[in-house]
Amino acid sequence: MNSLLKPEEMMDLWNTKLSIPIPSMDIVIFTLYKWHLCVVLDKFEWNAHVLPWNILAGWYSLEDNFDAILERKTGIKWIYKEQLYTFWSPARDKRWHVLSISYYALVGGQDFINGIDFTKVDLIRYDELSKANVLYDHKEIIDYARNRLKSKIIYTTTAKEILKKEFRISELREVYEIVLDKEIDRRNFQKKVLSLNIIQETGNIDKSTNRPAKLYSFIDDKIRTFDDIF
Amino acid sequence: MNSLLKPEEMMDLWNTKLSIPIPSMDIVIFTLYKWHLCVVLDKFEWNAHVLPWNILAGWYSLEDNFDAILERKTGIKWIYKEQLYTFWSPARDKRWHVLSISYYALVGGQDFINGIDFTKVDLIRYDELSKANVLYDHKEIIDYARNRLKSKIIYTTTAKEILKKEFRISELREVYEIVLDKEIDRRNFQKKVLSLNIIQETGNIDKSTNRPAKLYSFIDDKIRTFDDIF
DNA sequence: GCAAAAGTGTTTGGTCTACACCCATGA
DNA sequence: TCATGGGTGTAGACCAAACACTTTTGC
Known part of the structure; x- marks a missing residue:
């Protein structure tokens, strides 16, 4: 899952020579924990959070990209996931100019909780998200995923x-x-x-x-x- | 809607130095014509067809990208559209390594038909698509859009x-x-x-x-x- | 008058909702 | 024997499918 150029080199190339956004993936992992719907979020600097993400590794399928991010954060190798939406606007992220292909999943079980590295990642209750400092448009992505989850569970297992x-x-x-x-x-x-x-x-x-x-x-x-x- | 590098230069750069797919957009335009559901497809070489598409112009939103492709093909400036899905696999398109963000729309009216340049584009009946030579995975994208259209019309206007x-x-x-x-x-x-x-x-x-x-x-x-x- | 398509109503059966009652077990 | 949650049934409201009759116009 490496690229030929280092990330910084890629960014540089994009910002100076290209008008094309970098494809990346953001993943929304829902779970039920202590009777509440929760989301797995990366700790970011002091008190902020972002969705687990990565630059898209182009030699792998979208699902493999998801699996790689999931495994790094939670130790889980495979789970049912679904593509959510592709977010992009020129103003989306001024620093990096990143296009976000988002996926979401609902995961449970003790193995899942045990696999999480809580020094890197937090479990945040969905109904307390407004108190958290979620960066970029990631709060909107989570809300979008939440709605999709609600409508999907009605007609899927x-x-x-x-x-x-x-x-x-x-x-x-x-x-x-x-x-x-x-x-x-x-x-x-x-x-x-x-x-x-x-x-x-x-x-x-x-x-x-x-x-x-x-x-x-x-x-x-x-x-x-x-x-x-x- | 131009990029700083010419398309060929971009392709070259990608294929030689980067492991990241080029974001592009494919659009599925449905219409009702002579009592049949039809799709607007680009003529490609002799007897093949592809979805209207373009490399994503990164200074514009996804919707603006859609509008630009639509206008070029049909003269229509604005229409209700919806993001369909983002297709990608490493094997998707060996020549160009292209990631496809797809949108779809249902359009009608005489202005629409009049605006189409039928030397560049064909109107193909959905129920006769299997006879057509539709390249890449574009047939699957059209089917995916067709299903989405069916389910959306039931609860949207x-x-x-x-x-x-x-x-x-x-x-x-x-x-x-x-x-x-x-x-x-x-x-x-x-x-x-x-x-x-x-x-x-x-x-x-x-x-x-x-x-x-x-x-x-x-x-x-x-x-x-x-x-x-x- | 007749064909064509519009406008309106009824019957029927199934499905969702809101309930009530009884049962099996641990403490 | 009481509290806790499981298992099952029923009446009424509501909704959707199937279907019939009447109306308004052009020819």
């Missing part, structure tokens, strides 16, 4: 990435409640989700609460679409 | 760009029938579209058919969203 292999329907519902930021009727949710043919009983029972609960798993290995859940 | 200021509800319905490629019940469509608060009677009557019809116009000047029409 995005929630798969947050849950363990086997889960209770109530756990699935909680993912939806946090991502959509609203309460969902327990009984109606259950009826609907079972009618969609996306999850199946595993036969196992989770006895960790007073009344044990049936465990379910997603039928498909891959993220797939279905008729709107709401 | 995209059809506005195809119709005259005042139109019959039956004309609006025909736009939906062609874009969605299915028959729609006349009566149910009328009820639904009137309940959405997106169009209003203008008070004028169109007497061009046997039985005259009320004319309607969109309430909003801008393209807006509404609850799904289907």
Whole structure:
């Protein structure tokens, strides 16, 4: 993932000889942590944050570029991700003249949290982002991703990435409640989700609460679409 | 809209010294012509076609870049457009190593057809595209745009760009029938579209058919969203 | 009068919402 | 036996699909 010229040399070349923006990638990683939707952000200088990013490595696909950034920040090698949008305006970033191809993903699990190097990266609650000092247009990119996440989870099995292999329907519902930021009727949710043919009983029972609960798993290995859940 | 280096010089620079793809823009322009969904494609050499495109002019916004390509091909100065996707893979285009930021739009009207220079550009029916020789991955980009168009027209007033200021509800319905490629019940469509608060009677009557019809116009000047029409 | 297309209404069935009740277990 | 959360059912509101009849004009 190296380029033939050093980054500073590239910048120099661009700014002096070219009128073309440098393609880079910004990634928005959402997770559910302590019952809140959070974003992974790079610490930047003293108290500022930016999205994890890199200059696009042109010998690799966009997905490989995403994976490289993700792995560097979190240790996770692969995750379902989706292209978000390509942001550019001549005024976007006066220092570097950078075009941003953005991707986003929803990730969960203990391995993910353990893999994060919290000296370099922070987990910021989405609902507390306005208090943070997020640089450039990265706050807008995060909001854009947040909206996309909301609309996608309604008709895709995005929630798969947050849950363990086997889960209770109530756990699935909680993912939806946090991502959509609203309460969902327990009984109606259950009826609907079972009618969609996306999850199946595993036969196992989770006895960790007073009344044990049936465990379910997603039928498909891959993220797939279905008729709107709401 | 010029760059400091000539295109050939840029290409050379990229291929020899840089590992970074050149940002370019491909645009997918849909229109309804003789009752069919069509795409505007550049003639390329003898019998091949490509999407209208250009190397990204970095002093201008993405939308300005789109407008410049559109105007060159069709004489139209402004139209509602939407970013589609950014395509890139190292193998995408071996000659030029080009990253494609794609936009799409739905355009209509006689001015549009009159503005097209048909010596440079062809109008190709979407349902006959498989017979055409469309180069690179541009066929996939068109398909991607076609799907986006289908899903967007269901909850946005995209059809506005195809119709005259005042139109019959039956004309609006025909736009939906062609874009969605299915028959729609006349009566149910009328009820639904009137309940959405997106169009209003203008008070004028169109007497061009046997039985005259009320004319309607969109309430909003801008393209807006509404609850799904289907 | 007849064809063509507009305008309006009804019936039906399914789906979403808001609920209530009972059940299995741990403490 | 009580608290906690799981499992299941039902009535009413609402919405969408299928469909029929009447109206207004040109020829």
